[in-house]
Amino acid sequence: MSNIGIIVGSVYGNAQNAAEEAQAFLTNQGHDVELHVDPDVSLFDEHDSFLVVTSTTGVGDIPPNLELFYVDAKDTCPLINNKKFAVIALGDSSYGDSYCGAGTLMFELLTELQGTPISDMVGIDAMETFEPEADVLAWLETHQSEF
Ligand SMILES: Cc1cc2nc3c(=O)[nH]c(=O)nc-3n(C[C@H](O)[C@H](O)[C@H](O)COP(=O)(O)O)c2cc1C
Numbered sequence: 001m002s003n004i005g006i007i008v009g010s011v012y013g014n015a016q017n018a019a020e021e022a023q024a025f026l027t028n029q030g031h032d033v034e035l036h037v038d039p040d041v042s043l044f045d046e047h048d049s050f051l052v053v054t055s056t057t058g059v060g061d062i063p064p065n066l067e068l069f070y071v072d073a074k075d076t077c078p079l080i081n082n083k084k085f086a087v088i089a090l091g092d093s094s095y096g097d098s099y100c101g102a103g104t105l106m107f108e109l110l111t112e113l114q115g116t117p118i119s120d121m122v123g124i125d126a127m128e129t130f131e132p133e134a135d136v137l138a139w140l141e142t143h144q145s146e147f
Contacts, residue, residue, distance in 0.1 A: 002084075002147045003032045005047035007039050009054030009066035009102055015090045017123075018133040019053040022088075026051075027099055029144050039069040041078050049084040049147040050115065052106045053136065056091045060101025073109055084147055085115040088136055093127040099123065118146045 006023055011018040019035060026033045036043055045051075057063050062070050087110070089103020100123045107121045120138055124132045 001030045001032070003048045005043050005050050006033060006035045007043070007050060007052045007066070007069075008037045009052070009063040010064045010107070011055060011057050014132055015053050015055040018088070018090065018136045020028050022053060022132040022136050022140055025080065025140055026147075031144070038065060038074075041069065041072045041076060044078045044080050044113070047083075050110065051066060051089040051147070052082075052085070052103070052110070053104055054087070054089055056089065056098065056100055056102040057096070059095070060098030062102040062105055064075045067101070070105065070109065072115065078093060078113065080110070080115045082114060082116045083110060084118050085110045086118040086121045086122070086143065086147075088124065088139065090124050091127065092130050094127055099125075111129075118143055128145045
């Protein structure tokens with residue numbers, strides 16, 4: 001069982017709701033899970049592995065609640081030495097090239113920090129589902145043991 005930090009990026013609450021469901025599910029599976037809605041880079045020292053659940057805003061942009069964290073992490077580069085991570089990105093494919101842009105940026109960041117991805121970024125498309133949390137839970141069913 002792992003100590004997992006969930007890093008949330010959300011504007012209107014969809015990603016936060018999905019992240020809260022993920023926390024409940026992972027806790028139920030026996031993991032120790034903390035949700036970070038107003039994250040600080042010090043969280044990288046506090047957990048064995050990380051799950052990012054973020055939406056995208058603007059044109060491929062990171063939600064405001066994650067902006068400072070993202071910039072700080074780019075500046076200070078706190079290496080996570082092969083700790084496992086996954087990125088689940090809520091987006092909308094009608095935005096074309098900027099689809100899940102924030103998820104892509106977060107995946108690149110955690111790769112730069114030398115984390116080990118559990119899988120490729122998982123994109124959840126608002127054009128295909130009204131229940132992103134169901135897709136998040138389905139993905140976690142298969143992958144929770146890899147954290
Ligand atoms: C103003 C605005 C801009 C958006 N820009 C993008 C975008 O560039 N790429 C994308 O994939 N989705 C984009 N979306 C879609 C959201 O990421 C998607 O609706 C998501 O479910 C919102 O989750 P949230 O409630 O956690 O913010 C945008 C939505 C809004 C309202």
